[in-house]
Amino acid sequence: MNGSEPRRADAPAVRTVLGDISPADLGVCDAHDHLFLRSPQLPGQELDSPSAAAAELAAFREAGGRSVIQWTPHGMGRRAGLLPELSKTTGVRVVAATGLHQAVHYSAESLEQLRAYGLAALFVRELTAGIGESGVRAGLIKVAGGFHGLDAHARWTMTAAAEAHHATGAPITVHLELGTGALDVLDLLCGECGVPPHRVVLGHLNRSPDLTAHLRAAESGAYVALDGPSRAHHATDWRMPDAVRALADAGFGDRLLLGGDTTTAGARSVHGGPGMPHLLRRVRPRLVTDVGEELVEQILTVNPGQAFGVRWT
Template identity: 35%
Template structure:
């Protein structure tokens, strides 16, 4: 007989609310399954639902069978080529729950007209999507992200987007995942978000594995924010040797409950069928190295399952 999970914290997925207690396996905390960031016109920064959907689906289904992958936080938001219907199909075909997102990426990818919008107008847009669903589908977002900035200080349009995300998060109970370009500007992002009254534990600061600055990681973690090591395997940006060192330093500083892990697959060339590392690089390569450095099963479960669920829901350690 199937066990029904009717109480406790829940995450919003393409199929509706999912009890955290039903998420038995690991999660990928920052991924893209359908994406279009093709500013240069070369088709590289694309994951097309029709051309690449079967490859993405095949990878996730394989990871579900081999490693128990249970959840993917899909952070393709407004202006990033998101496709909630395609996400729902992938989730249904793979048995892997997918958390869809809303928000705006960093400034080069802002849609036309966004620069003139007020924080209040932006907040209203996010609240409407949280209430009514994404792009007329009725599929409601489960996270705000990846809300972006670049440089050490967000630009004025980026600051308005961050403030709007914080206000919408407070109103809806959703969390905010950020894009900190090359890992920079995370502390400034957090200041803006918490300045709008959003608790730090409802924020995941993105791409911190690209920033070789353990002091910043510790400061973010001490504040209560989640520190996302979410580009694992992207060796052209940062070596996994450095990522592992930075993660171990954060863990040794006592912040295991603040770290998130993922691969941020953001172009079709990263798929395994095209010779890339794929969504499974975290499980096949990075986690074995972390285990060899001394991580036990409980720590790996914390990093790959409990932390993502706590981030998404705001639940306490005892609740997950």
């Protein structure tokens, strides 16, 4: 992970758990995944094993992967203090997240504590000083919408994310529930809150087969993350190539990102599931057949650096 060109202090940088790097140094990137994750919505399927996380990163690197953007936000078992050593030992660059998911993933008490502390202040602290006592700085803010709309919790978290973006320059990634609500999210973040669209990454958009919505989201200037392959209930393996082709044909190949979004222990490759390597072992060659190697390499290497590389303030 050494040997990179020196980076100017004012140049865009991706904030990894081992420090800021040039966007060009990300290499082949899984732009949306999870090493650690815990939620009452996924009982018994927690991603909480350091050894399994290390094995999964090693398998991803063996498949050709060089970096992973972890979208696990505050209060969902990030285990930030373990991430630098995992990155060092596996040779995979890791980006951590601050932010907040939907309200169902938290207790009422914890949400009240966050309201008292100030959500934007928490995000800024985790982006600039570090997550908890770990000293590990987050490199993005992850928030979430609802199914075809934004409830009060989503508006609260997104408004705080916008405030933290304006204070730091951090990119904002968005969980779209079943791929819906992208235009409502953009209206709030970019319209009302003034976040530049190219600093927003819309996740799961491919889970809703609405090509018009895909095109309008990309037209805004936001990045579109097509993620979660191998999930039968989202039909993403066969739907994803069509979405990539349609967006590329419309001139938005530079807006596309790909991610695995592994959210349960059983889905890890080291436990017999597809896991992180599936993105490179099976999804990449399928996409190469459909849209060509040049575009796929751009999506996996160039676009993530542009999406997550920012001028930090």
